[in-house]
Structure formats: structure tokens, C-alpha cells
Amino acid sequence: MKTYEEINRKIASKTAVVMNAEEIIDYVEKKGLDKAAEEVDVVTTATFGPMCSSGCFLNFGHSSPKIRITEAWLDDVLVYSGIAAVDAFLGATQLRHNDPANMYYPGDFRFGGAHVIEKLVRGERVQLFALSYGTDEYPCKELRTYITIDDLNQAQMVNPRNCYQNYNIAVNCSDRSIYTYFGHLKPNMQNLCYCSAGQLSPLLNDPYYKTIGIGTRIWLAGSQGHIYAEGTQHSPDCLRSENGVPREGAGTLSLTADMKKMDPEYVRAVSLKGYGVSLSLGIGIPIPILNKEILKSTTVRDRDIYAPLIDYSSDYPLATGRILTEYNYESLKSGEVEYNGKKIEVGSISSYSKALKIANRLKEEISIGSFTLAEPHTPLPVAGSMNRMKIQQER
Amino acid sequence: MITRKYLLKFPEKAVGKPLIYHLVKDYDLTVNIYRAKIDPDDIGYMVLDVSGRESDIERAKIFFDENEIIVTETMNGMRWDKERCVSCGTCITHCPSNALYIVDRKTMEVSFNNEKCIECMNCISHCPFKACSSIFNSSISE
Incomplete structure (x- = not known):
């Protein structure tokens, strides 16, 4: 037994x-749970993938004469201004003004809120256009200027839902192509797509949230932030395996961190044909090894984590809840799975290799003493x- | 008999000439064109395989030279930006020739083998991160 202190x-x-x-799996197998629990202090987990429920609060500073902004655009992307004078919220999935969306189906969605966020984190200039x-006391009615993240007083990333504990695997059972947040799903189940870092993913390593809680310090794209609430749609009551690991979406996290300290490698806008714009984020979460039960949960392997195969041409849009089958992440990562005797090619939209890089970076930061743990x-x-x-x- | 993959760059003035005819007829080469964009107002490109005797291929290269066509052996029309690629793997099921592939199933890192690329450009619209672009479709690579 160890304490946070x-x-x-x-x-x-x-x-x-x-x-x-990933390393902890073989280590515990070699050393045994008791010995390893004494030796190991922290296990680092990570994920990298599109997380639509992301955005940031920005404060532009006051102009002279002052403006109480009522509508504003950054690089022609609408920001929410229904808060104080020069505060705004920029959402990741907001499209650029005049984007034709799916008018010419499937749309390209080349630029949106996520792209503005990426530009800001890269230190690039963006145009602010504001009306009032x-x-x-705020006489200015219109202004246009160019800003970088350094000009902002605050740029706080605030994401109501990140780090889904587990996620669906998408397939298309219909006879025409469909375009989803999983990308292009070819007709007649030719390909499928999943989205999870599996054995590296934070909440799959702590299935009952014994250490990951409100107040936990996290690594959000290189910036030290924290979990400020349960994520939206947090649903811990779900189908679970004997090891406690969810076999469907389940838990989620609300995260925040200072965007000025972020590394652009881990804040990446995505354009999903026919679907829209989203933001891929890199997140790392340390798990303190307080006891051997906590350690045991971190040894979960890809082959012990199952996700549901869902038909995104009918069951998902109609919310029928039907599951075609389940696959574990080991079989998904092999590149091909079988369904009713038919081979299906496997793609993914989350990045295991980036997640691994993040887990190693967080490990390095903890090892050199620059990242300490915060008890929830x-x-x-x-x-x-x-x-x-x-x-x-009826009303 | 050997096969080489070339990227040809055509100056505007070479546009009117039946170059492929000469490759077949005068140099006895088998030609497999992956993609071509020949534009009278702009520089044109062609990516192709040529198969034949090495000496004939070398003679054909002199013929290209005489017509001011620039031959590149190590490049093709597709560009894969390693920095923009995050190795998500979305492209894998959309690349018919496995030019985009997973290097190692343990780390799941994605790489690009331009030898295998057939210039289908499927990856360009499927990459959410805009890591793929092509000289044949420069408007899409921003």
C-alpha cells in the first residue's frame, strides 16, 4: 500500500x-503482482483520437474604444459570444462561414473550429472579426484585427467529453457507401473502423475509476491540466467483462488545460468527408499504484478488451442498440477480422503509435520530477x- | 527485361508530341501509365512504369532529354507528409496497393512506400489530417 504523498x-x-x-503487462507477468506492486509507483496511460466535444475559452483583451462583442468570427469560424465583453468560446466542430457542408455530398469540410484551434496552438495569426x-461604456460596434495566442490574455481548453472509456466499431451493412465520423465505410461490410488506444487507454486501465477522478492532474497535449467533472454522457452502468472492463462506450472525462502551453503535435484538426470537422487530441493520465488491485487493472491486454460492432448505416442512426458481434483489440490490430465467414479489412481513426509516444513522454516527465500526481x-x-x-x- | 517507375515532368511545349508512341515503337518498351495530367497552359506530369531491355530504357531517357522532359526515378505524384501523418490508420483500408501500410503491428505506425503507389489518389480525400497530396491535384493539398 502506498499513498499519493x-x-x-x-x-x-x-x-x-x-x-x-504496455510495459507493465510483461513486467507484472515476470515479477508477480505482489512484488511489482511494491516496486512500481506509477503506470502511464494515453490516448490520441478525434474528440468532437472540445473547444476553448478565449479572452481577447479590451480594445480602445471598448467593445462588448455580441457576434465574432476567428478566420470566419463563428465563436460563441454570449458571455462577457471580450470572452468567447471556440468549438472544435464549428464550420467556417459559407462552408457548403453536405450540400455537395459528401462534403470536404476543409476548415472549421478545430483548424483555428490548431493554428492558435501553432502560434499562427488568425483574423478576429467582431460585431456589437x-x-x-462599450461604444465600438465593429472591429477586425489579427491575433496570435500570445495576444490573448487566456486561452483555456475546456472539453466536456474526452477519453471515452471504450468505443464502438463501425461497419456498413448497406449496399451504398456511407461517410461517418469513422471515415468512409464501404458498402457490404468491406471495411470497419475502430477508435481506442485499447490497452494504453486511460479508463480501460482503471475500469472503476479508483484513481482517475475529479481533480486528477492530466497531460493534455503537453500542457498540465486536470479533470474538472465527469464527461458528458458518462455511463458507467454498461456491459462489462469479468475483469470489469466495459464492452461499450461507458465512462468519459471533462478536461481542461492551458492552451498556451500545448504542443501542436498533439492538437490536430481533422476533416472527415461527409461528416464534418473534429479535433484529435493527445491525452496522458498517470495511474498511481496505490495497491495491487490498481496495478492488476493496469495489466489489461488488448485481447481482453472487447468492443461492439455496430451497423452505422441503420442501427447507429436509428439508435436500435443492436450489436452485430464483438471483437477484441488484439484481433482488430491484426488488420483483418471475420464476420459470418466474410473477411473484413480493419482501419482505425485513433492512433496507437501517438498514444504510445504520449505514455512515454508522460513517463519521462514523471521520472524527471516535472509532473507530480494530484489526488482526486x-x-x-x-x-x-x-x-x-x-x-x-405537448407543451 | 527490367521495369522502372518514372515521374515525367513535361514543359508546356512538349504537350503536342506523341511521346508514348515513340517509347513503344522506337524503343520497344512496354508502358503502364498510372496517371497523367497534360495541360497546354501549364507544366504536365505523368507517372508510369516502363519495361524493357535496360539499354532501350537508357536510350529512351536520352530521347526524353532531347525533348526537355525531366525524368525523376525516386519520386511519384503522391506526397505523404510524415509530420502531418499521425498513424491513425484510416487510410489503410482505402489504399488498394498497400503503399500506405502499417510498419509494425505492435506500435501501429503507418508509413508510405512510393514504389507501390499507383497514383489512385484515394488517400487524399480519406486522410482526415491532410497528410496526403498529389501533384495531379494540387488544389486539394492546402
């Missing part, structure tokens, strides 16, 4: 034993599920 003392003295969630109705002040809910929207006919 003990582990942090070891981190401060650069003597903490840190391993990534004008007030006595409130645990994430371990029960509950999502409500469906009810379409009411």
Missing part, C-alpha cells in the same frame, strides 16, 4: 519507478447511465 515524494526525488501501460450593438477530490460516479431524448408532442 509517498509517490509524490519519490517523484520529487526522481526515484519513482514509472512504466507505461454598442453601449454607453471527488471520485467519478461508478453508477448511472445516459438518458435518451424524449420527443414530446
